[in-house]
Amino acid sequence: MKYTWIDSFEGLSRLPADIRAELESGGQIISVPAGTQIFAPGQSSDNLLLLLEGTVRVQQKSETGREVFLYRVHAGESCVLTTACMLAHEDYSADGIAETDVSAVAIPRATFDELVAKSKTFREFVFAAYSRRITDLFTLIDDIVFQRVDVRLASRLLELANPDDVVNATHAVLATELGTAREVVSRTLSEFQRRGWIEQSRGEVRLTGRSGLARLVKSSGAHS
Amino acid sequence: MKYTWIDSFEGLSRLPADIRAELESGGQIISVPAGTQIFAPGQSSDNLLLLLEGTVRVQQKSETGREVFLYRVHAGESCVLTTACMLAHEDYSADGIAETDVSAVAIPRATFDELVAKSKTFREFVFAAYSRRITDLFTLIDDIVFQRVDVRLASRLLELANPDDVVNATHAVLATELGTAREVVSRTLSEFQRRGWIEQSRGEVRLTGRSGLARLVKSSGAHS
DNA sequence: ATCCGTTTTGTGACTATGTCACCGACACGG
DNA sequence: CCGTGTCGGTGACATAGTCACAAAACGGAT
Numbered sequence: 001m002k003y004t005w006i007d008s009f010e011g012l013s014r015l016p017a018d019i020r021a022e023l024e025s026g027g028q029i030i031s032v033p034a035g036t037q038i039f040a041p042g043q044s045s046d047n048l049l050l051l052l053e054g055t056v057r058v059q060q061k062s063e064t065g066r067e068v069f070l071y072r073v074h075a076g077e078s079c080v081l082t083t084a085c086m087l088a089h090e091d092y093s094a095d096g097i098a099e100t101d102v103s104a105v106a107i108p109r110a111t112f113d114e115l116v117a118k119s120k121t122f123r124e125f126v127f128a129a130y131s132r133r134i135t136d137l138f139t140l141i142d143d144i145v146f147q148r149v150d151v152r153l154a155s156r157l158l159e160l161a162n163p164d165d166v167v168n169a170t171h172a173v174l175a176t177e178l179g180t181a182r183e184v185v186s187r188t189l190s191e192f193q194r195r196g197w198i199e200q201s202r203g204e205v206r207l208t209g210r211s212g213l214a215r216l217v218k219s220s221g222a223h224s
Numbered sequence: 225m226k227y228t229w230i231d232s233f234e235g236l237s238r239l240p241a242d243i244r245a246e247l248e249s250g251g252q253i254i255s256v257p258a259g260t261q262i263f264a265p266g267q268s269s270d271n272l273l274l275l276l277e278g279t280v281r282v283q284q285k286s287e288t289g290r291e292v293f294l295y296r297v298h299a300g301e302s303c304v305l306t307t308a309c310m311l312a313h314e315d316y317s318a319d320g321i322a323e324t325d326v327s328a329v330a331i332p333r334a335t336f337d338e339l340v341a342k343s344k345t346f347r348e349f350v351f352a353a354y355s356r357r358i359t360d361l362f363t364l365i366d367d368i369v370f371q372r373v374d375v376r377l378a379s380r381l382l383e384l385a386n387p388d389d390v391v392n393a394t395h396a397v398l399a400t401e402l403g404t405a406r407e408v409v410s411r412t413l414s415e416f417q418r419r420g421w422i423e424q425s426r427g428e429v430r431l432t433g434r435s436g437l438a439r440l441v442k443s444s445g446a447h448s
Numbered sequence: 449a450t451c452c453g454t455t456t457t458g459t460g461a462c463t464a465t466g467t468c469a470c471c472g473a474c475a476c477g478g
Numbered sequence: 479c480c481g482t483g484t485c486g487g488t489g490a491c492a493t494a495g496t497c498a499c500a501a502a503a504c505g506g507a508t
Binding site: 170171172182183186187189190200202203 | 484485486487488
């Protein structure tokens, strides 16, 4: 059995040969540049996306124009929540934006439906993906309601930092990631800087004291 | 075809006869008294529940012991989110509590899986239920982040009021419904009372000025 | 009825977060 | 070198959450 994109997905690699074949012939590999709007509210998607490379940020716009970050889809994961809406013929209320250049496999609705019917393994893959997303959303809600902003910011910085301990993001971006206001991020970052945990320059944050940030996060019974 | 509980569910009534039969024989009708813990974190449920009567409140406990209300399952709906975790063999992180006496149909994991495989209509039912829950969660997050507490409280009171314009709930309960603190609810209710929109007594709120509450809700581009 | 323990509600002081209205610093393309 | 737009900083104020209590309301039990 030859190696294909299917093997990039944990739950799919054990699919029987006939199903693999169907997936491969039904799915189409697409790539889009960073910044592309992959799906948008009111525009019902007709494909299930399986991410091969890059990340997609899913967020929701409120009536007032502000935005909340919901979750991020990484390579090897699927935009599975869209599929519920896809199969239910409902519009999706969030929008998805490619944060980096992205390549993905698009599985058309009909193929998806057929595979769900035919293969127990595929079903398990789909439901596991759901499970993951849903618990993510639960933790998000929990965080928003109960965690202090400084803790959440520290935790997010640790997550977003690249191997050189640098986070490339404006205060405004960080603010929507946390569902808070830019000013709050600015003030909190100043405080972190005062404590010697970070250094700032336009559009980037350099972590100079991971341990301090980590301690702050740990100090409040954090999960992630 | 005889009338069964299946006909209480919009999306299921059009199932072909053989599938109906399988559902009926596989599902077991259960009833539990108000206050029962129907599922709990760390205890993976082995059944899909379809609610026939009553309501179930789904909430999440944080590490700190406080609780957030996530959503409410009404008669004619299903606890579908548990199923993802059920099929993914993962533990559910939220708990479900019967708010009233509840009767429901429990579909065992195996039956559920088989029906999903066999019937397109059943699949559509399941995914539509997902879709509903997920968009509910999105709206919840949106609300928590962007809506003022007074607006959310007013809106919730209107929702929870029985036909006599009475809401039976302590301030503490209302607080967890909104993911806020009891004191905030107390103060906001006092303000509503001062404006003549409600009257209070221990454990209940009487709406005497729905219009005022409604105006408050409408005044901030509300959705629900 | 009266007393007692529990639950519910009220309140003030204080902290944290969000909002508004700015301003200045910086980057980039003419 | 000069606009123009983005980014970050700041003070004043509004809203929301926390903490520490106290007062009231209720439900038995005597």
